[in-house]
Ligand SMILES: [Zn+2]
């Protein structure tokens with residue numbers, strides 16, 4: 711009585727949120743918000759995590775310009 715292995719990808723497949731960077735849907739609990747522009751990011755598109763804040767690639771570019 712062995713079930714076939716279930717690959718659980720709930721964080722990618724059944725989400726109602728949509729990543730602003732790659733357009734992938736994800737569940738809210740696994741998503742992130744960019745600390746710079748408040749863009750919705752999926753866990754794949756998070757570029758850098760600094761002190762529990764995440765940034766998208768675009769804001770990283772903006773920061774390097776400001777600094
Ligand atoms: Zn994404």
Ligand SMILES: [Zn+2]
Nearest residue numbers: 744747766769
């Ligand atoms: Zn951003």
